[in-house]
Amino acid sequence: MRTQVVIIGSGPSGLLLGQLLYRAGIDNIVLDRSSKEHILGRIRAGVLEEGMVGLMEQAGAAARMQRENLPHDGFDLIFDDEVHRIDLFGLTGGKRVHVYGQTEITQDLMDAREAEGLQSFYEASDVRPHDFDGSRPYVTFEHDGQDHRIECDFVAGCDGFHGICRQVVPDGAMETFEKVYPFGWLGLLSDVPPVHDELIYANHRRGFALCSMRSKTRSRYYVQCLASERAEDWTADAFWDELRRRLPEETAERVTTGPALEMSIAPLRSVVSEPMRFGRLFLAGDAAHIVPPTGAKGLNLAASDVHYLLEGLRDYYADGSEAGIDAYSQRALHRIWNAERFSWWMTSVTHRFPDMSGFDRHIQRAEFSQLVHSKAASTVLAENYVGLPY
Numbered sequence: 001m002r003t004q005v006v007i008i009g010s011g012p013s014g015l016l017l018g019q020l021l022y023r024a025g026i027d028n029i030v031l032d033r034s035s036k037e038h039i040l041g042r043i044r045a046g047v048l049e050e051g052m053v054g055l056m057e058q059a060g061a062a063a064r065m066q067r068e069n070l071p072h073d074g075f076d077l078i079f080d081d082e083v084h085r086i087d088l089f090g091l092t093g094g095k096r097v098h099v100y101g102q103t104e105i106t107q108d109l110m111d112a113r114e115a116e117g118l119q120s121f122y123e124a125s126d127v128r129p130h131d132f133d134g135s136r137p138y139v140t141f142e143h144d145g146q147d148h149r150i151e152c153d154f155v156a157g158c159d160g161f162h163g164i165c166r167q168v169v170p171d172g173a174m175e176t177f178e179k180v181y182p183f184g185w186l187g188l189l190s191d192v193p194p195v196h197d198e199l200i201y202a203n204h205r206r207g208f209a210l211c212s213m214r215s216k217t218r219s220r221y222y223v224q225c226l227a228s229e230r231a232e233d234w235t236a237d238a239f240w241d242e243l244r245r246r247l248p249e250e251t252a253e254r255v256t257t258g259p260a261l262e263m264s265i266a267p268l269r270s271v272v273s274e275p276m277r278f279g280r281l282f283l284a285g286d287a288a289h290i291v292p293p294t295g296a297k298g299l300n301l302a303a304s305d306v307h308y309l310l311e312g313l314r315d316y317y318a319d320g321s322e323a324g325i326d327a328y329s330q331r332a333l334h335r336i337w338n339a340e341r342f343s344w345w346m347t348s349v350t351h352r353f354p355d356m357s358g359f360d361r362h363i364q365r366a367e368f369s370q371l372v373h374s375k376a377a378s379t380v381l382a383e384n385y386v387g388l389p390y
């Protein structure tokens with residue numbers, strides 16, 4: 001087999017890149033080690049920046065999103081029961097975010113790919129890129145008991161943090177910067193109406209809580225937990241009790257509880273690997289970086305990587321220019337570090353750290369107070385939350 005770009009990974013970054021390349025006239029094949037059902041069963045991000053929405057439109061996969069997404073013009077920040085609304089729309093000159101789940105994004109992109117009859121291999125095992133340091137890379141894998149080899153011009157490593165593409169980078173060619181946080185998020189998804197029509201981020205003595213949603217009838221809630229805890233040790237009832245304890249009384253009383261459709265724990269960490277290009281292999285999305293989820297940047301960063309990579313590959317195929325692919329890593333990393341800073345900061349001011357001193361707690365309170373009293377401070381938060389320009 002031969003194609004122009006082999007995309008390893010069928011998460012949002014791989015599927016979005018595949019669709020955008022196709023619309024730019026560039027052939028591609030998507031490979032994933034998991035089944036479609038498994039990929040669609042993972043409950044992850046829920047808040048989209050306008051940049052991501054624009055890319056879905058460019059990919060020709062935005063019709064359902066345009067009908068079903070919930071635009072959000074602000075969110076509540078709560079510190080020890082004191083509520084402050086961040087007016088995203090007002091502070092950013094009319095920008096907002098859109099609530100639409102990663103599962104739906106992935107489904108829409110898979111449907112678009114299928115409608116165009118583009119080639120994908122799910123449940124592909126032993127996927128491996130070769131010779132990407134030369135001019136004729138290829139990818140091997142096994143599928144349905146048969147060995148396959150695809151010759152290509154480029155390989156896009158969109159296979160997440162535990163994928164193969166990070167692993168095949170030669171020793172010493174990549175530097176990784178990492179910060180691990182001493183807690184995780186326990187998430188619960190339930191078919192109950194959200195407690196509020198906007199998101200609520202709460203810093204409470206007992207730990208962080210987030211009230212989010214997927215639709216007007218489906219809620220997504222999180223509570224900070226120990227990194228060592230296991231979701232199996234929690235019941236939905238225990239979750240609801242803990243969530244309500246971390247919210248102001250009048251909000252807690254309005255929480256509608258129900259059975260859990262899903263409950264899982266996500267560890268929190270910040271990771272950046274540099275550079276993101278190794279000859280004809282590019283890393284994009286979680287394959288190159290992880291942010292703690294506070295501020296919902298993970299999926300949106302994957303989208304901006306895809307945007308820069310698309311521009312580079314489009315120029316290469318249009319007129320042979322390598323300027324765009326040469327600049328890919330640097331352009332993407334500039335935005336990544338800004339989002340890393342924001343996600344780290346938002347995590348730092350909203351969570352309860354196990355070794356926190358009285359001094360640290362007062363500093364958190366002062367940060368909150370500055371957001372309440374300074375329009376400049378709130379504007380910085382709002383500009384980052386809606387997404388920095390590409």
Ligand code: FAD
Binds near residue numbers: 012033
């Ligand atoms: P992924 O979605 O991870 O996709 C990678 C794909 O590559 C997968 O389908 C995988 O099966 C495939 N793959 C892996 N290895 C191989 C291999 N060797 N061969 C072939 N295929 C392979 N972000 C937010 O903004 N908000 C959130 O609330 C949030 N919650 C999260 C919860 C969890 C548990 C996790 C892990 C992430 C969460 N994120 C969240 C981050 C966000 O979901 C990711 O940033 C986003 O999924 C990145 O997309 P991606 O396509 O780069 O990677």
Ligand code: DHB
Binds near residue numbers: 045213220294296
């Ligand atoms: C969600 C996750 C986040 O990390 C966030 O900041 C907002 C919303 C969510 O899963 O809905």
